[in-house]
Amino acid sequence: MKFDDFYETVGVFGPYQKTKYFLLCLTNLLPPIMVYAWTFIAASPQFNCRPPFDMSSNNVTNELGYSSIPTAAQCRESHKRISLKECQRCFYVANTTNSYGSINELTACQNFTFNRTYYESTLVEHWSMVCDQVSLKSNVQSVFFFGYMVGSLLFGILSDRFGRRPIMGVSFVLMFIAGIICALAPEELIGRGTSYHFFALGRFLLACATRGISITAFVIGSEIVGSKQRLFAGIVIKYFFALGELLLLSFAVTIRTWRTLNAVLAVVPVPFIFFYFILPESPRWLVSEQRYDEAELIFHHIAEKNKTHFDPVLYQRFVREDRKRVAASQEVNHGVKALFRSKVMGIIAVNMSYQWFVQNLVFYGTSQSTDKWSNNPYIGFGTSAFVELFAYFAVHLLLDRWGRKLTYCLFVFALICTTILVVPIQMIVPKDSKYQIYLMFTVNAALKFLASGSYVIIYIYANETFPTKGRNTGMGVCSMIARVGAIMGTYSNDNLTRAWQHFPVVIYGITSLFAMLLATVFPETLDKPLPQTIEDVERMGLACSFTRPKKKKNTHVNGTNDFGDDFLLKKTLTEDVDL
Template sequence: MVPPIMVYTWSFTAATPDFRCRHPTQISDTYNNKSNELFSKFYQPTETECKLHQKLASLKECQRCYRKSYSSNRSTINNLQTCDNYVFDRSIYKKTLVEEWTMVCDRVGLRSTVQMIYFAGFMCGALFFGTMADRYGRRKVMGASFILMTFAGFLCTYGPQARFGVWPSYIIFVIARILLACSTRGISESGFVLGSEMVEPDKRLMVGIVMDYFFVFGEFFLVLMAYIFRTWRTLTLVITLFTIPFCFFYFILPESPRWLVSKGRFDEAETILRHIAIVNKQNFDSDAYEQLKETQKNSMTHKTVSIGVISLFRTKVIRIITLNLFFQWLAQNLVFYGVSQNTGAWELDPYLSFALSGVVELFAYIVIHLILNRLGRKLPYCLFAILFGLIALLTLPVQAFLSENKSMQRTIMLIINISLKFLASASFAIIYLYTTELFPTNVRTTALGYCSMIGRLGAILGTFSNDYLARVWINFPIILYGVISLIAGILALVFPETLHKPLPQTVDEVEQMGLTLCSRNERRRSSLSNNAASHPTTIETL
């Protein structure tokens, strides 16, 4: 629950309320119907004036960020003038960082920068904590990440102060958000891999989907808190207090037995596995475990196991899988976070839009929960990604042919946006699970970390698109997301299917899986060269 709360808190703490330029002659100007009508009558630019003087800005952007500038006799318009001060609508949000730091119009880059740097922190956290989790264990990394998250949350809450000034407060907040982003990656990547490594193949989908369910529950918790606490500092404090109990999870979570086996710590792994067997009222298969130990000992004695990013490019098959997954993660992060952070385009109450987005996301997870163990991973993923692209491109004819019927256009665009949210959520959830099943144990968290790191470039591009491209045309980002998703869906067709297959322990086992486009002879040669006839015992047999 915690990582999505930290990701989407920004949607409320830095929400952009309706605003306009401050009336140049009124000292106590406020955002209300009477004042807005007075400003509109004398200073708000008309559509014609905006097209003449601000061709690159949308009409809404022009009318919010510029005001009329009259000639000396105040009878003719000399030009449009950039606003110096603004008034904000406080009917929905009482106080946001956008208002406090005036992050609108020509200063909207300040808002975008915070979120883009946050996703850059995702990249650093995914890279660092992913490597640390493969080296020192999933449990330790998760424990440290929860502590870092709580510290960063309090720094976000109390770091920015009026007495420090805008820029020192802004810098402190950005640093705190970077730490927050790093900690969420340590929790998400390590937790997802830990859960996947604790169960047999048929239960991996359940683990992944349960985590996705709690991801949505975190969103519901956030929107409830945001609805109750409508100032950014109070909301941030409440969310931070919520993280404190998670700091004690280290004393509850077990370490991954699969990771312990890969490190040769067989006694510790056996203790955990025996405990799991007792809790599940199952018999512990000592013979199978001894066979697993011998296999792992032989692997560690006679073969140098490559750990780190270099192992992701060691053979042809895993190299193609790695590069393809890098692009898939970039595409899915671009699509998922771009759509999720753009619920304002739904033209509904912001709290209702966010909650509705969460409901659609939950429905998407329920659907893939029902179909993935029947249809596999590959077909649904490719289908959802390609459908996203096709539906996103429907925006073009809707905007072109329904420009006169605004009511119908808004209704159809709402349906398109809801559909895109569903498809983006489904494909994003599948790629998480699919990735863990395509990489071997000794580099699984490292690989997931690097995929996540590359993926955050997509999240950064999504944030940039929503803040900048949408200023030119509000549907511009959707078209971009659609094209990228379409390409990703087509490229994913080369992946092997992983349904009902054990998690690969080594790079050689990944090589044996092959690629869809490999010839039969090529796959057979790869299989023979990697001793495919021997069936290594896996933890799933216990």
């Protein structure tokens, strides 16, 4: 008897599982709050240079009567490889005297005046992270995404070793501590330099905790539902991710100072700490660890809440068969090298890693630039959250109708076409006109929609492409490379925009073009059983067509199918977990 066969006797998605799944969805409100809080905490308001001879306000003329703002000709002559706007707000004209007389020089600005229309204070203003110091901002966010990488690997391993529930509880506590560290950043006590590293440490720990919550919530959610609800469970959790962005927006609109906002967000995880006493351990994990007595208590409780019957005799039969299966199992732990022992599997692994790299580059790049959508950054961020929510809904409707590969390639192709529109809009439409503003708002919304859709599709696609014995390894490799894309997206937004505001969008289009072309070689996985071994992946092969596979009739002969033993297939469909 298989796990799912027994699990069906107590109800695979009854009232008990629905209640616990809803609580798990609530925990997914936290990750977007911690990820996108940076949008408001380290927002970059409009700013101007404040020359040393004018420390009073926004005066742009010094005591000698000439303008301190560089002209376009002066910026070109000084070979400043930045846009004219960036040159004029990061440099001022200083009148100096040498042996040849009085000359005007472009001097890097050290003091700035910031627009306070939308923010009372931000970290960018606090540490002057603008112009040639913008890398300070990029570095902190890169540390955050590095923490994402570490947290994905560390908490994934720990949850397999010590259980889902305790790791989730630890993650909530760590998120609270990290939030307090970020809020304090006691510059007055330990100095600016030390405070900066102190804050970066807090962001690193916050990212680790965020991944701990995301991983364990997804794992428990997939393990307490049946195989038929797996796609539903994976998509619905994403809905709550978008709702978390809207919750963050409500905090940010109300609290306009970075330190207070940080402190309030640090307290948000506190109620979730008590989820440790509400959520049960995953019965599937307990069975995999042969902790049958603890699993039996949970099964009793599930049956009671679902008003079904728990049969202890049937359970003991299942336990005996599971012990025999474990004793007979000689599974080998497949590492990264195993993915490249097969040519087909190696091509898929490298290709999928590049897809994840591009999708993280584009998704986080567009998500962290919502302040450019509109003059009001709060309207831009709120619109972005609604667009992302709509994208998940669209994917939910299309994925089982059009297939994985066709849907993914169409989303990416549409994204490429949208990025191309940026150039004519900037060159033909009158600059800063209402038409250009409306068109760019539409383009940014479309990019967010398409990036969100392709991001969630490739996550599901990878899970269905890697074999069971290499799925966690393959997904782990993709996850690590994906964080590199997220880091590059951050640096693109902070540094490439100094040369041209829409330069990152061009990069998104070029990288996505290669991604779409490479994605055409993937096999279609819709209506196909999950591959158990690398040999099964080789049978799936590589293909360059978009034909939607027809559902195969049940061709079981003596309990077997195309991929081998039926027990192994059902085990694959129910026990695999994404990183």
